[in-house]
Amino acid sequence: MAVVFKKTNMLTDKPFHYCPGCTHGIIHRLVAEVLEELGIGETAIGVAPVGCAVFAYDYFNCDMMEAAHGRAPAVATGAKRVHPDKAVFTYQGDGDLASIGAAEIVHAATRGEKITVIFVNNAIYGMTGGQMAPTTLPGQVTTTSPYGRDTNHCGFPVHVSEMLSTLNGPAYIERVSVHDVPNIKKAKAAIKKAFTLQMEGKGFTMVEVISSCPTNWGKTPKEALEWVKSDMLPAYPLGVYKDITAGGDE
Amino acid sequence: MKGNEAIAEAAIQAGCRFFFGYPITPQNQIPEYMSKRMPQVGGCFLQSESEVAAINMVYGAGGAGARVMTSSSSPGISLKQEGISYIVGAEVPCVIVNMVRGGPGLGSIQPAQSDYYQSTRGGGHGDYRMPVLAPGSVQEAVTLTQDAFDLADRYRTPVMVLGDGLIGQMMEPVDMEQASNRQPAADLQEKTWAATGHKPTQEAPRAIINSLYIDPVVLEQHCMKLQAKYDAIEAAECRWQEEMVDDAEIVIVAYGTTARIARSAMRKCREKGIKVGMIRPITLWPFPNAAIRATLKTAKKFLCVEMSTGQMVDDVRLAVEGQRPVEFYGRTGGMVPTVGEIVEKLEGMAGEPSAVEQLINQTTAALDQAATAAQETFAGFGSKIDAKVNDPAFIEKTEAFKQKTGELADKAFDGLAKGATLLGEIGSKAFGALSDLIGGNKNQNNNKEGNE
CATH class of the missing domain: 1.20.5 (Single alpha-helices involved in coiled-coils or other helix-helix interfaces)
Known part of the structure; x- marks a missing residue:
């Protein structure tokens, strides 16, 4: 019988702990497949965050480091400076990257640190039980914004891709989504491009992936994906925000 | 050489090729020196956006198998505590230099020893210890910095070199010949545990640098493993210097810059006939408890001198176990004690009678x-x-x-006299009569003999 699908060997056999309907699993698989397809997986060094993906070191089948909350870009900087020829990546959520780790991501980006950041944005703190994140939408109800996010009281969501794209250090920044198959394919292409440019030494690369959180959004997996389309994407428009190779080969 | 520069060069000579740091007085000469020297030796100096980032870059580079160092001063070290705790938990070797300045808060930029608690008690969260080396001269700072890299690699632990503004800023002649191109200690193993981006093999499976153990059973096992390591460090790595303790009635305990000043005070007291000696802890953790207890043979009192309001004095009291009084003399906030002040204190103690x-x-x-x-x-x-x-x-x-x-x-x-005369007369008469009687009997006896 012909093999039509095979799990990438860049993922371990450990079952994911993610909630049903959460898209972390899809994003993990895309990253792992890209690492394998580019032939850089076995020698890669990944950095896991604090948040839902805290156990990423159990899933990615390569050398891994577990960073303190928000510090993954600094840890990745240390590793990449020691091993400039290896693929070094971080996998971070929005609380980790856009709030407590805002300084680390901005400076890794502006230094043009030759790493790839996979930034998973689901507009909420998932692991700790659904608190308001820096990316939470105006009016969105969370456990620490029970009346909906009041922008007069606690400000506006951070648009990380837009913000970092104003810097000179990044080589490539794209925002993608995984709420349907065409977008999953686009997301994989973006991740592949990011790692490719990293290995070419072009600079800092980041792919922001809009993700769902059915558990903490209080929705079914299907409703959650619909909410991604109806509410998340208007607030976080998809697209390439920075590409220093654009207008060249393409 | 200036202390800070000597430490930086010593690190490079010990094979440190990665330095991540952030500017803060009074240690700026270390990152400045590194920024100049690292490119010359094929290493990497990177000025981080914060102390927090610097220590996490150290975590990344150390976890990736490199000899790596960062340096800072008190407020910066406070910021690094999060990273230090993770580095301990993930057992990543690295060297951290703290050129202590006055605190709390922004404090001052003058030398102090008020980070003793933070350094020796584990300034970050969790169940851990960290070797702390306290140089007393620029030359010793060179040696200890290089030793720190070996210690870090041997035990997979961060090691702190604890100086103060004076050690860092002071210029002293340094012999770098021995320190030049220093090779790692012979007993050190290859870092097969490191995340080097290597192809996993049977001998070296994929590396996970991690301090998360969600299962409390496993975390307890991990902490006990760390504790066993600390026991081994205590047994093998404790260092101190003792001076004139053989007959010392007062034993000073002081480290770093303070020990230099206390040494002069000790000599002055000896000239005055006061028997003063000194124990200078070189490792603040592990603390030289046994060396201090050994002086109880002659010591009647102890004096702990620090540039703080009294932190190490707790450890001296623990070492002495209440068997002798332990007094304290300290200056703080960036003030440095003078020889005269310490001598005065010692004279006062010598003048006071002992308990006996x-x-x-x-x-x-x-x-x-x-x-x-x-x-x-x-x-x-x-x-x-x-x-x-x-x-x-x-x-x-x-x-x-x-x-x-x-x-x-x-x-x-x-x-009585009359009586006596009468008695005399009577006596004479009586003796006269007796003598007549004895005379007759005598003749008869003679005849008998003649007849035989």
């Missing part, structure tokens, strides 16, 4: 008091007797008594 002497003094005083009381009592008796003796009525009575007894005695003697 105090007991003897108390007993002597009590005896003196009793003697005085007795004297007073007897003096009272005497004066009463004198008064009685000098009383005319008493004199008259005794005179009358004397006269009466005298007449009686005269009569008695006369009587």
